[in-house]
Amino acid sequence: MINCLLCSKQIKLEVGWNLDWLFEQEQYCCHKCLANFEKLSGLLCKVCSKESVSDICEDCASRDHFLDSNKSIYRYNDFAKEYMKKYKFQGDYVIGAIFKNELKKQLAGNKATVIPIPVSDTRKIERGFNQTTGMLKQSNIKYEEILARAHSEKQSKKTKKERLEAKQVFYLSNNSVINHLEVILFDDIYTTGSTLNLAAQILKEAGVKKVTALTIFR
Ligand SMILES: [Zn+2]
Ligand SMILES: [Zn+2]
Structure with a gap:
């Protein structure tokens, strides 16, 4: 049982x-x-999956983005917040497996390279694992760790404005050769999109043509 x-x-x-x-x-x-876990449904922004009254939400209409689009699966409701607390901050690694079927479904037939959003080494030591690779690993989804991340202050401690003006924290990890035309970034939560956008910037500058994102929560 x-x-x-x-x-x-x-x-x-x-x-x-x-x-x-x-x-x-x-x-x-x-x-x-x-x-x-409430599935996002209804009219969503085509670019960022925000619940929106139009095809493209106000946020996306007014900014230039390196990230081509983001698909989120569930609403970041209180239950989801509790889940993330358990998984990410209390280190309950095994519950990273629960989205396996959903992730497989979302990535079925996908040919792009899946790249998880990395955490800094300091954070990894603090937590014992990277929450994004943890979910992919436990879901048997192939991924490549091409990106690395410099240590910076926790996103959750920053204001929305600070997050939107975030400085570049990503870089290509040692000897990474970028020969992918299309990449799907994977992250747990889409908040302002600035983290994903910074990661997309590095990849685009390295020659990747299309960078989209798949995130569990929005
Ligand atoms: Zn949008
Ligand atoms: Zn249950």
């Missing part, structure tokens, strides 16, 4: 009309917990 990684209750296998079940044997999270 399997227990839900979030609430520890036993996961009931519901065999029904949904044949996907046969292919999704590995379940890490019960339906009840999974239902607390």
Whole structure:
């Protein structure tokens, strides 16, 4: 029997009309917990996945971006915040696996190189792992660690204005040869988009033609 990684209750296998079940044997999270993650739906900005009244939200219409677009999956609601606290700050590494099926679905048929947003070495030592590679690793998604990150103050301690004016913190890791035309950056949360945009800038300057992002929360 399997227990839900979030609430520890036993996961009931519901065999029904949904044949996907046969292919999704590995379940890490019960339906009840999974239902607390709200999928972003309705009209979303085509560029950044923000819930918007138009195709392109005001933020995106008024700025030049290195990042071509961002796709987010779930709303960063209170449940998601609790989840991130457990995963990222309390170091509950195994719960990084719960988005496996969703990530596989999102990246099905994808030919672009997946590059996780790195944390600085200092942060990695502090936390014991990088939350983005942790999710990809546990989801069996292939990725390349081409980007590295210099240590800087925590994003969460900065104001929105400071985040928007952020200085470059990324660089290409040792001897990285960029021969990819298309890259998908992977990160846990899309907040202002400035982190992803800085990473996209480095890649574009190194010759990558298209840089999009996939993020779990928005
Ligand atoms: Zn549960
Ligand atoms: Zn937008």
